[in-house]
Amino acid sequence: MRGNAEAFVQITRGTLESKESRLALAGIAAPRLLVMNPLIMAMLEDYAEGAWVCSHDDLIAMLRTVGSFPFWRMVCNVASNSLNKFIPSLIKRLRETGKSGGNYREAFEAILLSESGRAWRIPVDKEFEQVLIRRHSCSCPSFYMLAKLENSHHSKDERDFSAGTYTIGHDMPRNALNQPEWMAMLGDDH
Template structure:
């Protein structure tokens, strides 16, 4: 059931994590309740991100490493799911787990109509999660027995305008596609513009539906902004119950080194580098300067033309390269020097531009093990 529900989110990108976790469970390392809890955590993560309209480009790397992050936590004495939550909560930028404030704001602003097959997941969860008497929402939506309908219609008749009052257009624009105005119905869509009382009282109308989603609607005498606001708040509270913000008390005992590949949309500023991994080989370093000296030498050995093309190309980052020896720089190759007296962001961008020109190297081949800057306010970014 949990895997089928997760499948409705249509996120095949989770496969590396799921396969690794299920193999781990089959080996006797996880109980069934832990597996179900882990899937629930992934559901929370994916659904909140979808509501917040966060792109999926960062998820490949997240799900490639997520199981191993959790197992590392287990070896540190943590419960698997607690380590899993820790790994997700510490992510930033496009990999982040949306907190309640972002989730709430996006819930308020999002158009929840016309969401394709995501409607199968959304309405199945709203109707059936924590419900003893289950309704086969997915099949009924797919075969047309049920459909997603607007309570206040997409086109306002004169009677609807009169019932909404002088601010009818503003109310219509604000509330049309929000959860407070959307529901599941079994009546024919040709009645969608009818008055509220007709939608409520007709055969297969709101009073007749038996769906949890329509209980509040069936008790309303009219349908205007106060009713939509009340129902929207009720469904929001349901969102928080079904897709809660995860928390954990787990923190690694040892100093935590985060791993971030070069091709990840990540802000490397204010982070210290402990090591880098290039094409499978790990190299420990103490500073970003030491890392640059090492990796630029390796890249030059592989493709000197690519390095020189960037060094003698555009003003940025070419101004940090020189044909002449630099007092505070280091030599990359014959007659080519690099000045490391620049920010971490500049170093990262220089590496990205060089590797873009290298047909035999991919930016995912290079990753960095990072830890937090102890005193970011007093940093020297050229370290």
């Protein structure tokens, strides 16, 4: 119980020891899917057990994956109501892997990738790309997406956008399609 409480404080207050882990956790808060908290708490608790479970780099990579998992599902309009059944089984399988000496991070990634065709699947790259191209940008979680794009250009010094001091007005001007310059820049499929 104490381990879960400490992990929950780390999630809600962003008190993880490294900047990278705080930024990865901030990325998870952006889609605001509380159903992911038990998984994050389990990962933090297992990480606290020692490097034999997973390294700091493994933890950061897994937190980033946990952050992108709900985002990809939201963009592709995959319902999240089945995650409350999947997360406990995922935690159980990860802990079994850790106890048997297997690679925690590899097991995590393999489990997510093996769930294609299931209700809790992660969309594949091609599906995500197609939906992102064709979907109206206002219906996508724009703030999360733009923060990730911005930080992809600053990988050594990522910015923390979770403080709420940034806002997004529009991804492009409202009348962009009335301006020949914008239409030319966007191409034939504007």
